[in-house]
Amino acid sequence: xxxxASMEKIVSLAKRRGFVFQSSEIYGGLNGCWDYGPVxxxxxxxxxxxxxxxxxxxxxxxxxxxxxxxxxxxxxEASGHVSGFTDPMVDCKTCKGRFRADHLAxxxxxxxxxxxxxxxxxxxxxxxRKFNLMFKTFIGPMEDTAAQVYMRPETAQGIxxxxxxxxxxxxxxxxxxxAQVGKSFRNEITPKQFTFRVREFEQMEIEFFCxxxxxxxxxxxxxxxxxxxxxxxxxxxxxxxxxPHGADELAHxxxxxxxxxxxxxxxxxxLEGIANRAxxxxxxxxxxxxKSLEYTDPQSRERYVPYVIEPxxxxxxxxxxxxxxxxxxxxxxxxxxxxxxxxxxxxxxRLAPVKAAIFPLTKKDGMPELGEKLxxxxxxxxxxxxxxxxxxxxxxxRQDEIGTPFGITVDADSVKDxxxxxxxxxxxxxxxxxxxxIPAYLEQKIEG
Numbered sequence: 001x002x003x004x005a006s007m008e009k010i011v012s013l014a015k016r017r018g019f020v021f022q023s024s025e026i027y028g029g030l031n032g033c034w035d036y037g038p039v040x041x042x043x044x045x046x047x048x049x050x051x052x053x054x055x056x057x058x059x060x061x062x063x064x065x066x067x068x069x070x071x072x073x074x075x076x077e078a079s080g081h082v083s084g085f086t087d088p089m090v091d092c093k094t095c096k097g098r099f100r101a102d103h104l105a106x107x108x109x110x111x112x113x114x115x116x117x118x119x120x121x122x123x124x125x126x127x128x129r130k131f132n133l134m135f136k137t138f139i140g141p142m143e144d145t146a147a148q149v150y151m152r153p154e155t156a157q158g159i160x161x162x163x164x165x166x167x168x169x170x171x172x173x174x175x176x177x178x179a180q181v182g183k184s185f186r187n188e189i190t191p192k193q194f195t196f197r198v199r200e201f202e203q204m205e206i207e208f209f210c211x212x213x214x215x216x217x218x219x220x221x222x223x224x225x226x227x228x229x230x231x232x233x234x235x236x237x238x239x240x241x242x243x244p245h246g247a248d249e250l251a252h253x254x255x256x257x258x259x260x261x262x263x264x265x266x267x268x269x270x271l272e273g274i275a276n277r278a279x280x281x282x283x284x285x286x287x288x289x290x291k292s293l294e295y296t297d298p299q300s301r302e303r304y305v306p307y308v309i310e311p312x313x314x315x316x317x318x319x320x321x322x323x324x325x326x327x328x329x330x331x332x333x334x335x336x337x338x339x340x341x342x343x344x345x346x347x348x349x350r351l352a353p354v355k356a357a358i359f360p361l362t363k364k365d366g367m368p369e370l371g372e373k374l375x376x377x378x379x380x381x382x383x384x385x386x387x388x389x390x391x392x393x394x395x396x397x398r399q400d401e402i403g404t405p406f407g408i409t410v411d412a413d414s415v416k417d418x419x420x421x422x423x424x425x426x427x428x429x430x431x432x433x434x435x436x437x438i439p440a441y442l443e444q445k446i447e448g
Contacts (some may be wrong), residue, residue, distance in 0.1 A: 004212060005265060005324050005327035006265050007193065007264075007266065009327065010194070010320075010323060010324055011194055013343065013401065014037075014040065014194075014323070015273060015325070016401075017401050017402050018037035018038045018039040018402075019036070019039050019040035019043065019323065020034050020035070020036055020040050020195060021034070021035055021036075022034065023035050025102065026119075032191030032198050032199040032200075033200055034194070034195050034198060034412060037104075037310050039354070039402050039428055040319075040353075040354045042353035042354070042401075043323065043347075043351065043352075044315060044316070044319045045200075046350065046353065047315060047318050047319050047322060047351060047427070048181050048204060048315055049232060049250070050350055050351065051181070051204045051229075051313065052064070052179070054229060055177075055179050055204075055206060056179050059177075061172070061175060061176045061177060062176065062177045062178070062179055062206070063166050063170040063172055063176070063177070063178050063179070064178070064179050064180065065158065065178055065179070065180050066180065066181075066182060067155065067158025067159070067162065067180060067182065068158065069182070069183060069185075070137075070139070070149050070150075070151065070386065071149070071150075071152060071158065071161070071186065072149075073148065073149055073150065073318070074284075074288055074289070075157050075161060076134065076157070077288060078284045078285050078288035078289070079160075079281070079285075080158050080179075080284070081134060081150075082132075082134075083130055083155060085128075085133055085134060085153060086110075086129060086130040086131055086132050087100050087102070087131055087188075087189055087327065088100065088101035088128040088129070089128065089129055089130070089144075089189050090104075090125045090126050090127070090128050090129075091126045092109075092117065092123055092124060092125055093124040093125075093126065093385055094120075094122045094124050095109070095123075096189075097117070098189055099189065100189045100190050101128035101189055103117060103193060104117045104118050106194075107190055108121065111123075115390070124247060125418065131187075131189060132187075133153060133186045133187050133188065134150045134151070134153050134185075134186075134187065135151040135186075135187050136148055137149060137150070137151060137152055138153075141412075151185040152184055152185065152414055153185060153186050154179075154184050154205070154312075155180045155182045155184055155203045155205045155311065156205055156207060156281070156310065157281075158180065158345050159178045159180055159207045159310075160207065160281045160282060160285055161289075162178070163178070163207075163209070163282060163286070163293055164291075164293060166178050166223050167295070172293055172390070173350060174209050174210060174211060174212065174297075174306055175209065175210040175218065176207035176209060176266065177206050177209065178206070178207050178209075179205070179412055180204075180205055180206075181202065181203070181205075181315065182202065182203060183200065183201070183202055183203075184200075184201055184202070184203050185199060185200055185201075186199060186200060188399050192264055193264070194320065195316045195317070195319070195320050196264065196266075196316075196317055196320060196334075198316065199312060201316045202314070202315035202316060202439070203312060204314075204318070205283075205312045205313070206222075206309075206311045206312075207308050207309075207310055208222065208304060208310070208311070209295070209307070209308055210279075210307050210308075210309065211297075211304065211306065211307070212304060212306075214281065214307075215255065215276055215278070215307040215331075215412065216255075216256075216276070217380070218309045219256055219274070219309050220307050221312050221367050222274050223242060223258050226260055226274055226311045226313070226429065227242050227260050228271055230260065230262075230321075231316075233263070233322070233350065233351060234322070234325065234346070234347065234348035234351065235321060235322065235325045236325060236432070238263075239261075239262055239263045240261070240271075241260075241261050241263075242258050242259070242260055242261075243258060243259050243261050243268075244257070245257040245258065252336075253278055253280035254275055254276060254277055254278070254280075255276040255277075255278050256275070256276040257273060257274065257275040257276070258273070258274050259260035259271075259272065259273050259274075260272040260273075260313075261320045262307075262317075262324075264320075264324065265324065266322070267334045269317075269319050270317070271313065271314065271318055271321055272311060272312060272313035272314070272318075273310075273311075274309070274311045274312075274314050275307055275310045275312070276307070276308075277287060277308045277310070278308070279306065279307050280308075281308060282305050282306060282308070283305055286305065293305060293345065308405075316373060322348075323345070323352055324343040326346045326347045326403055327345060328343075328346055329341055329343055331345065332396075333393075335391055335393045339401055340404065342397065342400060343400065343401050344400040344401070344403070344425065344426070345400070345401065345402060345403030346353060346403070346405040346425070346426055347405070349405045349446040350447070351403075352403045353383065353403060353404075354383055354384060354385050354399065354404040355378075355382040355383060355384055355404070355405060355406065355442060356378060356382065356384045356385075356387040356404065356405070356406040356407070356408055356442060357386070357395070357399045357404050357406070357407050357408065358371045358374055358375045358378075358384065358386050358387070358408045358410065358424040359388075359392060359395050359407060359408065359410065360387070360388055360409075360410045361409055361410060361411040361412070363388060365412060365415060366415045367410045367411065367412070367414065368388065370410050370414055370415060370435070371386065371410040373386075374408065374420070375436060376432065376433055376436065377438075377439065378439065378442070381442075382442065382446070385399065385404065387399075389415055395407070396423065399425070400425060403424045403425070403444070404425060405424070405426075405446075406423065406427070406442065407422070407423040408420050408421070408422055408438065409421040409423065414435065418434055418435050418436065419432045419435065420432070420433060420434075420435050420438065421433075422441065424436075
């Protein structure tokens with residue numbers, strides 16, 4: 001029977017199999033910061049790669065950029081982050097903890113017995129005050145206000161300030177988009193839920209520029225496209241929803257916003273936001289910089305400031321959702337034929353960190369040599385594993401727990417007739433395939 005993953009199971013598996021480690025763990029860790037291990041970085045890179053392929057490479061109306069983390073301080077004044085990028089914060093005079101005032105109902109109190117913040121008789125909370133989430137640093141040798149800059153809290157502003165540069169050099173015409181994958185930093189008061197809410201994270205963001213009046217059509221287009229991207233890469237449709245923001249949630253400049261939400265073990269939460277930001281951002285930067293960011297239609301010669309549709313996804317949140325949704329438990333025979341519980345990650349083959357694992361059945365009779373030859377051939381195209389250690393059953397289980405779609409066993413018959421056994425991760429069915437056909441076989445299974 002399939003088993004819904006709990007966060008405890010996911011965190012345990014992530015550490016055991018090399019997906020995610022606590023940052024600076026040997027020093028006690030750093031709250032809200034996580035490191036991706038050998039398998040985790042492959043998974044996250046595959047998520048980013050698939051996003052880039054579908055959002056940029058396969059489209060004619062998209063250009064990519066990679067902007068700096070440090071930007072001119074006026075950028076953040078224009079965007080409103082200096083004055084308005086805040087969360088309400090309270091302190092507890094008893095436990096000395098600091099908490100988001102709007103998250104008290106679901107934030108555990110450090111005091112015992114277990115209750116939420118504010119529910120203990122001993123809790124003594126201060127009045128809420130605004131806390132700016134941007135990290136500050138300094139450029140140059142002097143640590144004074146003249147040298148102060150911010151680590152970007154989002155990737156979008158780098159796109160907006162480069163709108164004219166990209167427009168002139170890419171030969172694009174509106175409607176078109178600019179895409180970016182990159183790090184952002186937010187000094188979260190209470191980071192939580194593993195890699196879901198952290199202080200250092202990666203975004204996969206698009207700013208799609210269109211003519212005013214066509215924005216609603218493009219807004220609906222991107223909502224559908226981005227929702228289906230997750231479905232097409234294997235997330236169960238019943239675990240996703242597209243939730244429009246209520247009037248009280250919308251930013252003052254937004255004409256509409258919807259979140260792609262995933263049913264995490266801790267409840268429905270945002271994976272990606274798709275917003276109709278109208279012309280707010282370009283007009284703000286036009287005003288603060290004094291540079292025109294108008295677009296001139298090459299046919300009609302009409303001039304206007306474009307409207308913007310923004311699909312903004314979290315690479316870390318997406319990776320976590322794919323990991324949780326892939327998690328399953330079923331039964332499989334052990335070495336003696338008895339049924340045992342099997343943990344398996346049913347990743348879409350394109351997302352799987354390791355695409356195939358080669359298992360010489362023994363360490364003699366030419367099997368390792370044939371296995372190594374196949375391994376080196378496949379390694380040129382995909383991330384594959386070569387495993388000689390332990391029984392074949394234990395090797396299968398190791399690969400199942402990291403989501404490897406195909407196990408390729410080299411046995412005595414392989415040496416004789418040049419065929420190998422390919423085991424499917426999900427069905428556990430096996431078939432004989434000519435070793436020379438394995439690259440084409442994997443190509444069809446992964447990309448087909």
